[in-house]
Amino acid sequence: MRRSLALLCVLLSLPLQAAQLTLELGNASRQWQTAELLQHPLAQDLRIDNDVSYKKTMHYRAVPLAALLKGVQPSDHLQAVALDGFAAEMPAEPLLKSGPARAWIAVEDPAAPWPALGPDKPGAGPFYLVWTNPEAGKISPEQWPFQVATIRRLAPVAERFPALLPAPQLAAGDPVNRGFALFQKNCLACHRLNGAGDAQFGPDLNLPYNPTEYFQPAFLRRLIRDPQSLRQWPQAKMPAFTENVLSDGELDDLLAYLAHMATRKP
Structure with missing residues (x-):
């Protein structure tokens, strides 16, 4: 028992590792590493008021999602799959718009990890789909998937x-x-x-x-x-x-x- 607790303490003390976001948008897939996204030319510091998952104001380094969706058309259908099996079904059109509601991929910096979502819960990283001005697009809570691992283009539901x-x-x-x-x-x-x-x-x-x-x-x-x-x-x-x-x-x-x-x- 003591060994198990000691091992858990060691694991929790380790620095957060860089992650990989996979995009499957056609015949080929593209993997984006954490460092690539943090240094993306369109990345910027973002303030999200009333964050759906954290229930408070949060600050992120984020990239406009549309910049990563090369070749995706407004009529397409996308699915964001999280590490825990959450699978958000989303029409592509709102994700491609530059406003008024705009979708972003927030990227967790291993050197500055995001907080846990609650007691005994993980954080929202490594990648989190967030929105600026979500009320303008009637964006639902299910369109804020966190711990995103893969975004793929699929046939409609x-x-x-x-x-x-x-x-x-x-x-x-x-x-x-x-x-x-x-x-x-x-x-x-x-x-x-x-x-x-x-x-x-x-x-x-x-x-x-x-x-x-x-x-x-x-x-x-x-x-x-x-x-x-x-x-x-x-x-x-x-x-x-x-x-x-x-x-x-x-x-x-x-x-x-x-x-x-x-x-x-x-």
């Missing part, structure tokens, strides 16, 4: 995972289809549904049971708005989806999609 699709006879503007779009943006980074999805972080939201089947509607809404108000534990990671991120009407649409999918289990 609907093509990759047909088990997520609502009934085909529904009109494009049906609340269920609107909710499906919101599910991709806000939920699919952590959760699978009908076994479909790349995330390995949270539970499946339809198998064996859909949350609309076991939560009273008011409590399900409360869970989404403020997860810690219903159940609390130190390792909880689900963020709160406030009205600034998900309006009441959008929450209605998301719940319509979930309730609909409860009738479409494999």
Whole structure:
């Protein structure tokens, strides 16, 4: 036991090692080392107020993400995969814009590591997708992936995972289809549904049971708005989806999609 504690102390005292960000944007992949990104000609010091992950003002050395997405088109679909299995599904268009909301890759300097996200939690490094002026783009908490290891271009979610699709006879503007779009943006980074999805972080939201089947509607809404108000534990990671991120009407649409999918289990 003493040896294990001593080894842990030694490991914690070691300096942070440089890391590698992998971009898979086509037929070839590109690896960016920490030092390369810190010295990138477009890198700059950035202040992020109300950082989604740290819940306070943070300062980073960061590179505009668009500068790294060579060959990516606004119509493309990207996925950011984190070290812990979080897989953020993101349309490329917002990531390529220079404003008003702008995406950046914050790079952790091994000589000045970022703080832990909480007790017994890691930091957000080595790479963290952050936003300036996120309110202008209605950027959700799930579009702030931290501990990013890989960013890749993929086919859209609907093509990759047909088990997520609502009934085909529904009109494009049906609340269920609107909710499906919101599910991709806000939920699919952590959760699978009908076994479909790349995330390995949270539970499946339809198998064996859909949350609309076991939560009273008011409590399900409360869970989404403020997860810690219903159940609390130190390792909880689900963020709160406030009205600034998900309006009441959008929450209605998301719940319509979930309730609909409860009738479409494999």
